[in-house]
Amino acid sequence: MNNVAVIGGGASGLVAAISAAQNGARVTIYESGARVGRKILSTGNGRCNMTNTNASAAYYHGGDAGFVRGAAEKFWVKDTLGFFLSLGVLTKTEQDGRVYPYSDRASSVLDALRLKIDALGVRVVTNYEVKSVKRKNNRFLIIPYRGESETADAVIVATGGRAAPDLGSKGGGYDILKGLGHTVTDTRPSLVQIKTETETVKKLKGIKITAEASIDGAKEYGEILFTDYGLSGIAIFSLTAYLDKQKTVSLDLMHEKSGEELTAMLKERARIMAQVPLESYFTGMLDKRVGQALLKSALVSPLSRLSSTLTDAETKRIADVMKKWEFKIEGTMSWNNAQTTKGGAVTSEFDRDTMESKIVSGLYASGEVFDVDGDCGGYNLQWAWSSGYIAGMSAALRKEIK
Ligand SMILES: Cc1cc2nc3c(=O)[nH]c(=O)nc-3n(C[C@H](O)[C@H](O)[C@H](O)COP(=O)(O)OP(=O)(O)OC[C@H]3O[C@@H](n4cnc5c(N)ncnc54)[C@H](O)[C@@H]3O)c2cc1C
The missing domain is CATH 2.40.30.10 (Translation factors)
Known part of the structure; x- marks a missing residue:
């Protein structure tokens, strides 16, 4: 059984953890904040615009639109709605294809994700800010700013970008990926005044x-x-x-x-x-x-x-x-006002079908940490769910570290 470490308990990290556990992995989420999923509660003015029925690669920006197309072929809007329904989340579609939880409460989405995490026995370690990740004897060493290091067979970097740092994402994931040999573009605020x-x-x-x-x-x-x-x-x-x-x-x-x-x-x-x-x-x-x-x-x-x-x-x-x-x-306006990050980890260094690094075997990424940003209207969460789901499943099912 693979031990999978998910760094970051946001939208993509929570879905990655669920899909890894559902595919047989033993999963730990390492979250720098006191609680997981804080940003989800602020999305869509507290209603969480979960996805958009019009979503396609055309609504995304970044170095390589083909990267989003890869995820869209594997786990996209219909799969996302089915996934959330399996967690008990009913949805409704409003103007311009925007999808919200039927309850009109972002907390419904987070609660459902947390219930599933508990049911699957996912370990959640909070107040654990990861400083770096190192390869050691075919395993990964997860090194925090404070506390003991831990090990894993596979790592998913789901730390988000730089937008809304008060909600946890301060850009630390870029340093983790750079430390493992990845390239990160310049970043700037998007969906902002x-x-x-x-x-x-x-x-x-x-x-x-x-x-x-x-x-x-x-x-x-x-x-x-x-x-x-x-x-x-x-x-x-x-x-x-x-x-x-x-x-x-x-x-x-x-x-x-x-x-x-x-x-x-x-x-x-x-x-x-x-x-x-x-x-x-x-x-x-x-x-x-x-x-x-x-x-x-x-x-x-x-x-x-x-x-x-x-x-x-x-x-x-x-x-x-x-x-x-x-x-x-x-x-x-500044990062504090932005909903997402333009720029991030260069996608050509990852496999679009698995979200696995082409540089470090067993390393995955998902969500906003990538150089992928969507339009306003549910597209960014769709990317977080899709890339998280694919990364989690791939990390759980991987055979060995070469
Ligand atoms: C106010 C607001 C409203 C929004 N509304 C919508 C909307 O309605 N629809 C939509 O599609 N998108 C919306 N977005 C964008 C969307 O929320 C994000 O794109 C999405 O949450 C990104 O998911 P993520 O998992 O990649 O990152 P995040 O959700 O940012 O999660 C990253 C997590 O990693 C943790 N973390 C960071 N660094 C470390 C570290 N070094 N060690 C351990 N943990 C770490 C953070 O604390 C955080 O919990 C909104 C954004 C904001 C700010």
Whole structure:
């Protein structure tokens, strides 16, 4: 019987432990925190957006999309739903294919995983932060910062990335893998708020609009929140999955209309609102402060003028800004605000069918520690469950360390 050590008791580590135990291994989870699965409780605003019925490799980013495709062929959305049903978790599918536990409680997901871990006799060692892992006489030595080292026949590194360090994942897994000869790319926060130049956004702080945000070719339609540091909201969060070195994010406030249609509409509006000063030109159409900021960005002034004085050139400029309101990107908010990590352990150094290292036999990884990040909408947990399940099964069924 293989002794399998799972480093990290998060989403992927818990599933890895269950699948390893179900396939006959003796399993120990080493978790740095006082409890396993803390991050799961915070997911989906406490409801846990477990997966997405639309999930495919197209929703993932990283050095090699083929790596996700490998996992998708072995254990994907249907398998995940079947797995959780076997644990007693009923699910429901909402808008855009987002799947949640029927209870609307992330705690249901964690409780079910913990009940199964107990039932399978998985050993859970908490407050045990692994510093490094070494090969010793065909076995692995698990070395903690504090406490005694332990041994295992196979190791699964399921430590997560750097996002939300308060919930346990501080990037320690990268050092463990590097110590075993693996390569780790640069990392940065993803699914996070964007910092922009603040002159416009600061004045609009707290206002929510629905618009289409875009960075280069990537577009997301949905809620956008102006803040004192930049832009937030679900559409902005989702868009940061595509953020690389781009300099601007732009908003289309009427994505359903072409520039020409919008210009014609704004001219007609100037006729209807002829006797109203420009500061109220957008009243009834947009938030008043947003409307005034748009006019300023379109270089239309003073706002005390009557709407009837708008020239064709000014109307065209307003339409242009409404279709492409640009904000200079100054960065993102920090790891504390991020939902996931862009970058990580280079996937070409692992076997996509087993999650086993091609460098160190008997070493596996799963979840966010890999250079794989998904869009907003249940895709990151799907990756954690899939890669964890495959790593656990493969580690349990492996024959010998070469
Ligand atoms: C606020 C928030 C909301 C989110 N909502 C969603 C959502 O609704 N849907 C979705 O798909 N994704 C969501 N995500 C992303 C998703 O939660 C993660 O991608 C996923 O949890 C990654 O799983 P993981 O097991 O790889 O890492 P984690 O879940 O981060 O688990 C890693 C575990 O390893 C432990 N650990 C770390 N280093 C060590 C060490 N050296 N020794 C021992 N233990 C260690 C940590 O304490 C932690 O318990 C959200 C993320 C956040 C922060």
